[in-house]
Amino acid sequence: MPIYEVKAFWDEYEVKAFNQPLNEEELKGIFKKHDKNGNGRLSRKELKKTFEELGAWIPDWRALRDFATQMPMLKGIFKKHDKNGDGRLSRKELKKAFEELGAWIPDWRAWRGLSNADANGDGFISEEEMNSLVLYAMRFGYTVK
Incomplete structure (x- = not known):
C-alpha cells in the first residue's frame, strides 16, 4: 500500500x-x-x-502522457461552467459540468467531487482546489474527447 x-x-x-x-x-x-x-x-x-x-x-507511461493532455482540457470544461464568473464552482455548476462530461447521475457526481476536492470546506471549488477536482474526475474515467 x-x-x-x-x-x-x-x-x-x-x-x-x-x-x-x-x-x-x-x-x-x-x-x-x-x-x-x-x-x-x-x-x-x-x-x-x-x-x-x-x-x-x-x-503507466501512456496514462501519464494522457494525463498531461487531459488535465488542462478538463479544467477548461469545469471553468466554462463558472456561470457567475466568481472563480469558484458551486455544486450546481459542478452538476452542469458533469452533465457535459456524460455522468449518469451528475448531481451525485457533483456532490462526490465537491466532497473530495473542497479542501477548505466552504462548499465551492476554488482555483486552488481545481487540480483535486480534475484528478477526481480522471480517476472515474471522465475525459474530453
Whole structure:
C-alpha cells in the first residue's frame, strides 16, 4: 500500500505523506531512490515504480502522457461552467459540468467531487482546489474527447 497520496502532478503538485506535504528535497529523494543506475534519469519502468510508490492511480507511461493532455482540457470544461464568473464552482455548476462530461447521475457526481476536492470546506471549488477536482474526475474515467 502506498504511503503517499498524490493530489496532482507536474508543476502544480501536492504530495502528502501521512497528511504532511513533502518538500521539494523529499520528493527529489523519492525519485532518486528509484534511479537504479544513478544516471539522473528515470526509465519508463523506474518512473512507473516511483509513481506507484507515490500512490498514483495512473502510473503507466501512456496514462501519464494522457494525463498531461487531459488535465488542462478538463479544467477548461469545469471553468466554462463558472456561470457567475466568481472563480469558484458551486455544486450546481459542478452538476452542469458533469452533465457535459456524460455522468449518469451528475448531481451525485457533483456532490462526490465537491466532497473530495473542497479542501477548505466552504462548499465551492476554488482555483486552488481545481487540480483535486480534475484528478477526481480522471480517476472515474471522465475525459474530453
